[in-house]
Amino acid sequence: MDVDMNETNVLLVEDDVNVRTAIKGMLREMGISNIQEATDGVKALEYLDDHPDVLSLIVCDWNMPNKTGIGLLKDVRQAYPILPFLMVTARADKDSVLVAKNADVTGYICKPFSFEDFRKKVSTMLKIPM
Amino acid sequence: MxxxxxxxxxxxxxxxxxxxxxxxxxxxxxxxxxxxxxxxxxxxxxxxxxxxxxxxxxxxxxxxxxxxxxxxxxxxxxxxxxxxxxxxxxxxxxxxxxxxxxxxxxxxxxxxxxxxxxxxxxxxxxxxxxxxxxxxxxxxxxxxxxxxxxxxxxxxxxxxxxxxxxxxxSLEYEALDAFKILPDAIKFSTDVLPSSVVVNVSFDVETDNHEAIYINVNRTGFYQIFYNMLNNASAAMDNQGAIDISLALDVIPEAPHEVALRVDIKDTGCGIDPDIQSKIFDPFFSTKDISEGTGLGLPTVYALVEQHGGCTVVNSIVGKGTVFSLYFPIVEKSKE
Incomplete structure (x- = not known):
């Protein structure tokens, strides 16, 4: 099944502007141009409230002010149980991975990750043929 | 005393x-x-x-x-x-x-x-x-x-x-036969040492015809332990001399009820001054030139051995050399 990249909408939630720019660049390299940005979990939820059912994927950092990535994931899962959610974080310990798994995360990738690793992860989640 | x-x-x-x-x-x-x-x-x-x-x-x-x-x-x-x-x-x-x-x-x-x-x-x-x-x-x-x-x-x-x-x-562990993983880890590390350093390995475990001894191992971590240890021993001897590696069945010093495989790595280097012995496992503490070491070798060994359920003990005499004893708890094959 071919995925139309023009209809792929990604919400990128990351408080660090440099990291946000980097991930946005990688998404663009993959051919995804519909990228919405939010700087924390609260702003991400506001976007979701205003634009329900438009997202194909959420790419989210863990440590953020106001609402953390895991807090956002729990809230998102109540309204969108199967929306792909990729956690991008520097937390590489088993406990953090377990916490995210228990909150029903779809994908988990540790920073700093290469474009290749990121592309594989996102492609699998969006079922894009590689 | x-x-x-x-x-x-x-x-x-x-x-x-x-x-x-x-x-x-x-x-x-x-x-x-x-x-x-x-x-x-x-x-x-x-x-x-x-x-x-x-x-x-x-x-x-x-x-x-x-x-x-x-x-x-x-x-x-x-x-x-x-x-x-x-x-x-x-x-x-x-x-x-x-x-x-x-x-x-x-x-x-x-x-x-x-x-x-x-x-x-x-x-x-x-x-x-x-x-x-x-x-x-x-x-x-x-x-x-x-x-x-x-x-x-x-x-x-x-x-x-x-x-x-x-x-x-986070490290993943598997129960592996020490007699199989140890030679591999030692060979991996020995290959990168200068040819002027000789590594003598004497496996002397008193078991029934060298019956398999299982220890919980994270392959990469285990290789890193021996890579760091042998490099450290080599540097202590100015990259010249012999490193002796021997095995023994022992108990973990802090948990005498727990049987462990003890790996002794002995060098004939400069030894460690008693004043700095308590600091050698601190990160970024190094006696080497700044271009030669990051000061993370021994702290990583200490942490890795501890994560393998064991401990690291050091005995050193200045001018004669140092023995690092690494303890790895012995486990049942099925217990990982």
Missing amino acids: IKRGRKRDFYLELLIAASIFIVCSAFLIFTDFFEWWFKYTRAHEGWELDELFSLVFALLIAGSVSAVRHVLMVRRLMKRLYQANRDLKAHKVERIRHEKMIALGSLASGLAHEINNSMQPVVGLGGFILEGLKESGNETHYEYMKTIMNSTEHSQGIINNVLIFAREK
Whole structure:
């Protein structure tokens, strides 16, 4: 099944502007141009409230002010149980991975990750043929 | 400590000998006095002299035996007390080191997280720039960018070690036969040592025909332990000499009920000054030139061995060399 990249909408939630720019660049390299940005979990939820059912994927950092990535994931899962959610974080310990798994995360990738690793992860989640 | 102990034993033995001598002398003096008393009083009527002597003699022997037993008992108790005192001191040192590790680990973990986060743009986007420079044919800038990427990779390696030290890096373990994984790990590390360093391996485990001994191992971590240890030993000998690796079945010093495989790595290097022995497992502590070491080798070994459920013990004599003993708990094959 071919995925139309023009209809792929990604919400990128990351408080660090440099990291946000980097991930946005990688998404663009993959051919995804519909990228919405939010700087924390609260702003991400506001976007979701205003634009329900438009997202194909959420790419989210863990440590953020106001609402953390895991807090956002729990809230998102109540309204969108199967929306792909990729956690991008520097937390590489088993406990953090377990916490995210228990909150029903779809994908988990540790920073700093290469474009290749990121592309594989996102492609699998969006079922894009590689 | 040992010399002082021997001196104390000598004095105790001297005291016992002197006590026996005094008791015997007292007995002889007493017999003279007793004979005199027997002749000049009538208190002994109804008793023969021999009977009285036997009675007094028996009492004195019983008293002496009892005294000697008590002295020996006190001696045993003192020995136990000194041992307990030594153990307590060792535990105190270990506890302080452990607390220091926790504090340093927490600091290192926080730093590593921040750095990993900040490195994301370099790692994620650097590849595109490298690719673009290659396609444009700008050789010089391509080489510059390659240097940046190599340096970034090196930094990532350091941060990974910091995360291992801070116990923030999750490791997967599998139960493997020590006789299979150990030679592999040693060979992997020996291959990169200078040819002037000889590594002698003597597997001397007293098992039934070298029956398999299983230890829980994270392959990469295990290889890293021996890579760091052998490099460290080699550097301590100025990359010249012999490193001896031997095995033994032992118990973990801090958990005497837990049977472990002990791997001794012995070098004939410069040894470690007692003043710095407590610091060698601290991150970024290094006696090497700044270009030669990051100061993360031994802390990573310490953390990795601990994550394998074991511990690291060091014995060193300045000018003669150092023995690092690594303890790995033995497990059942199915228990991973």
